Amino acid sequence: xxxxxxxxRERIVAAADALFYARGxxxxxxxxxxxxxxxxxxxxxxxxxSKEQLVLAVLASRHQQWEGGLAQAAAGLEDxxxxxxxxxxxxxxxxxxxxxxGCGFVNAFGELGATSxxxxxxxxxxKQSFQDDIARLAVEAGADESLGSQLALLAEGAxxxxxxxxxxxxxxxxxxxxxxxxxxxxxxx
Amino acid sequence: xxxxxxxxRERIVAAADALFYARGxxxxxxxxxxxxxxxxxxxxxxxxxSKEQLVLAVLASRHQQWEGGLAQAAAGLEDxxxxxxxxxxxxxxxxxxxxxxGCGFVNAFGELGATSxxxxxxxxxxKQSFQDDIARLAVEAGADESLGSQLALLAEGAxxxxxxxxxxxxxxxxxxxxxxxxxxxxxxx
DNA sequence: TACACTAGAGAACGAGCGTTCTCGGCGCAA
DNA sequence: TTGCGCCGAGAACGCTCGTTCTCTAGTGTA
Numbered sequence: 001x002x003x004x005x006x007x008x009r010e011r012i013v014a015a016a017d018a019l020f021y022a023r024g025x026x027x028x029x030x031x032x033x034x035x036x037x038x039x040x041x042x043x044x045x046x047x048x049x050s051k052e053q054l055v056l057a058v059l060a061s062r063h064q065q066w067e068g069g070l071a072q073a074a075a076g077l078e079d080x081x082x083x084x085x086x087x088x089x090x091x092x093x094x095x096x097x098x099x100x101x102g103c104g105f106v107n108a109f110g111e112l113g114a115t116s117x118x119x120x121x122x123x124x125x126x127k128q129s130f131q132d133d134i135a136r137l138a139v140e141a142g143a144d145e146s147l148g149s150q151l152a153l154l155a156e157g158a159x160x161x162x163x164x165x166x167x168x169x170x171x172x173x174x175x176x177x178x179x180x181x182x183x184x185x186x187x188x189x
Numbered sequence: 190x191x192x193x194x195x196x197x198r199e200r201i202v203a204a205a206d207a208l209f210y211a212r213g214x215x216x217x218x219x220x221x222x223x224x225x226x227x228x229x230x231x232x233x234x235x236x237x238x239s240k241e242q243l244v245l246a247v248l249a250s251r252h253q254q255w256e257g258g259l260a261q262a263a264a265g266l267e268d269x270x271x272x273x274x275x276x277x278x279x280x281x282x283x284x285x286x287x288x289x290x291g292c293g294f295v296n297a298f299g300e301l302g303a304t305s306x307x308x309x310x311x312x313x314x315x316k317q318s319f320q321d322d323i324a325r326l327a328v329e330a331g332a333d334e335s336l337g338s339q340l341a342l343l344a345e346g347a348x349x350x351x352x353x354x355x356x357x358x359x360x361x362x363x364x365x366x367x368x369x370x371x372x373x374x375x376x377x378x
Numbered sequence: 379t380a381c382a383c384t385a386g387a388g389a390a391c392g393a394g395c396g397t398t399c400t401c402g403g404c405g406c407a408a
Numbered sequence: 409t410t411g412c413g414c415c416g417a418g419a420a421c422g423c424t425c426g427t428t429c430t431c432t433a434g435t436g437t438a
Contacts, residue, residue, distance in 0.1 A: 023303045026215050029425055040386045041427085051426065107299030109353055114212045114290065127353050150343075150366040153359065157346030164298055164316050170342065177339040180373045181366055218395055220418095229416045230397085240396065 009047050009057070012037040017058045021104050025055055025111055052116060055108070059122045062104050063129070069094075070133060080141035081186065085178055087134065087155055092171035095162040102163030103156075130155075143185040151178050198236050198246070201226040206247045210293050214244055214300055241305060244297065248311045251293050252318070258283075259322060269330035270375065274367055276323065276344055281360035284351040291352030292345075319344075332374040340367050 015036035019028040030051055034044050048054040073090035074083040094100060101107070105123045113120040134155070135148030158174035161167065204225035208217040219240055223233050237243040262279035263272040283289060290296070294312045302309040323344070324337030347363035350356065372378070 024300055026300070026425095027304050030427080031425080041388080042385070042429095045427070049427095101303065102299065103349075106295065106349055106353070110291065110296030110299035111213055111215070113353075115216050124353055124355075127350070131354075146362065146365070149362045153343050153346030153350060153363050153366065154339075155346065156349045157342030157344065160292075160295055160345045160349060161316070161342060164295070164302075164313055165320075166313075173335065173338045174342050176335070177342065177366075177370055181369055184369045184373065215395095219397080220395080230418080231416070234397070 008039060008043065012039060012044060012047055012054070013057050013061050016054055017061060017104075018099075020055070020058055021101060021107070022099065025108060030054075052118060055112070055116075056118060056122055059105065059108060059119070059126065063122075063126045066126070067129070067133075070130075074137070080137065081182060084134070084137045084141050084151065084182060085175060087137075087151065088158070088171050088175035088178060091155060091158055091162075091174070092168060095158075095168035095171050100163065100168075103159045106156075106160065138185075141182070141186060143182070147181060147185045150181050154178055154181075197228060197232065201228060201233060201236060201243070202246050202250050205243055206250060206293075207288075209244070209247055210290060210296070211288065214297060219243075241307060244301070244305075245307060245311055248294065248297060248308070248315065252311075252315045255315070256318070256322075259319075263326070269326065270371060270378070273323070273326045273330050273340065273371060274364060276326075276340065277347070277360050277364035277367060280344060280347055280351075280363070281357060284347075284357035284360050289352065289357075292348045295345075295349070327374075330371070330375060332371070336370060336374045339370050343367055343370075 012033065016028075016033045019032060019036060030041070030044065033054070034041050037044070044054075048057060069090055070087065073086040077083045077086055105126050108119055109123040113123060131149065131152050134152050135145040138145060138148035138151070141147075154174040154177055158170040162170040201222065205217075205222045208221060208225060219230070219233065222243070223230050226233070233243075237246060258279055259276065262275040266272045266275055294315050297308055298312040302312060320338065320341050323341050324334040327334060327337035327340070330336075343363040343366055347359040350359040
């Protein structure tokens with residue numbers, strides 16, 4: 001039953017991610033991460049020399065999941081316009097998840113953005129990457145990038161609203177608004 | 190040079206608000222609030238029996254400022270459609286403020302929403318109030334409430350985006366999108 | 379068997395924080 | 409003037425947390 005170093009890292013990151021996301025980063029101690037990951041403190045600190053490094057790894061992992069989920073939502077759709085709107089279906093499924101508690105990056109930014117430049121940078125990069133993705137989809141659909149920016153605002157707002165009001169239908173509202181914006185930019189279907 | 194109890198409270202709340210907003214709530218200790226407010230710890234705890242109470246007072250004060258700013262932005266505008274869009278002008282001015290660091294309620298929610306039901310509730314109430322305000326403006330302009338929800342999503346998204354990307358023009362993007370949505374709901378001007 | 383090495387469990391350390399307590403001085407009533 | 413109560417300053421307390429250290433048991437090798 002050997003285990004590679006990579007598997008240990010992944011287990012730690014997964015455990016930390018679940019805890020940080022559910023309760024907030026500062027509310028979770030390294031001891032708790034250790035327990036949840038089933039790993040010794042020594043090992044934990046061998047993998048991540050500081051809590052900040054662990055947080056950055058968690059954010060990196062979350063970014064990959066996000067990118068994968070987004071790609072999967074658009075995969076198989078022929079119509080570029082459909083691919084553009086698929087973002088909101090992806091969001092809706094996420095909002096309905098019991099563990100949903102808003103965008104982990106936004107939460108981390110609010111909590112640590114002011115004190116940790118590294119965390120702030122990671123959050124910025126993630127959001128920029130989302131902007132780029134959706135701008136690319138907009139261009140592929142025949143619109144210009146500003147449509148992407150506008151849809152991104154809707155997606156961000158939906159995440160915040162769904163998290164705070166606890167209403168998953170924010171995704172549907174956003175999607176309806178997105179329909180209007182897309183139609184205005186590209187002409188009705 | 191006497192000073193009323195109310196003035197002391199206000200001074201404490203103002204100092205705490207500036208510190209909490211700039212650096213995060215958990216990153217600021219009561220000692221620092223005391224120093225910034227120029228008040229003794231005893232007095233501080235006489236006014237606010239716990240840090241959570243102080244946080245709630247700060248959120249309440251921020252809510253009042255927000256409502257006042259919003260009302261002021263719409264004041265004097267005759268056209269209800271203009272009043273609806275004035276939200277985004279208000280946002281833009283705020284985003285250009287040097288101290289802008291996103292929505293304080295969203296930040297507080299990310300930091301404490303999972304551990305403090307009282308804070309989570311205050312944030313929820315604030316956002317609900319904003320939804321109600323903008324829905325009322327939408328109805329006054331002749332649209333139905335769902336237009337308000339959609340514009341609220343844009344406003345939320347603009348706040349997040351402006352905070353993280355540091356780009357105040359998120360307000361302008363949101364306003365342009367709002368123009369399209371309003372025109373679609375009410376017909377071109 | 380003896381030895382060197384590793385790794386896990388958790389104690390320990392030092393700092394920071396929320397909250398409370400103590401002390402000393404000042405104002406005020408008699 | 410004397411006693412009394414209030415209030416500010418900040419020390420103290422108890423707890424938590426990030427990080428490091430110690431001790432011990434187990435393993436592989438000669």
